Amino acid sequence: MSEPPKSSNTWLIVGVIVGVFVLLCGGGAAGLMFWVKSSVGDFKAVGEEVRREALDFAAHGDDRACLEEGFSRSVPCKDLDIECNVRATVFTSFCLDAATPTDGFCEGVPLRSEFLAFTKYSTQVCADRGLMGHQGCSQVLQRVAEHCEGRAPAVPSP
Secondary structure, eight states, rough: OOEEEOOHHHHHHHHHHHHHHHHHHHHHHHHHHHHHHHHHHHHHHHHHHHHHHHHHHHTOBBBHHHHHHHHHHHHHOTTOOOOHHHHHHHHHHHHHHSSSOOTTTTOOOTTTTTTHHHHHHHHHHHHHHTTTTTTHHHHHHHHHHHHHHHHHOEEEEE
16 A cells, blocks of 8 residues: 555644644633633722722822822832733722812823824833833823823813
C-alpha cells in the first residue's frame, strides 16, 4: 500500500489545531459570561458603596475637593487593577455631580471629543502631579471632562 500524500496529513493537523482553538475560545467565552453573570450582584454592591461614599464626601466639600479625593483614590491603583480604577472614577463622577460647584473649576478643560486637546490637557495635568502615564489619573480627568460638559454654560450678565 502506498502512503497517503503529505498534503492530506498537513490539512488534518491544521484542522485539529483550528478545532482545538475554537473549543478553547468557546470555553473561555462561556467561562467569562458565567463569571460576569455571577458577579453582577457584587458589582452593584460595590457601585452602591462607592456612590454612598461619594455623596457623603460631597456633602462636606466642593468639586475641587472631590477632584483631589478622586486623584488620591486613583494613585494606589495599578493599571490592570480594574476594580480599584473603577472605584476611583465612579467616586469622582458621583462626587462631582453632588458637590458644590466652584467658579472656574471647568476652565481650560477641553471636551472629550476634542481628542488631541484632551490628551494634551490630561498628559500635562498628570505630569504636573507626578503621575505621567498613570491610567487612573487620566480616567479621573475623563470624569472631570464629562462633568464639565454636563454643566450648563454660564450666562453672561447684561
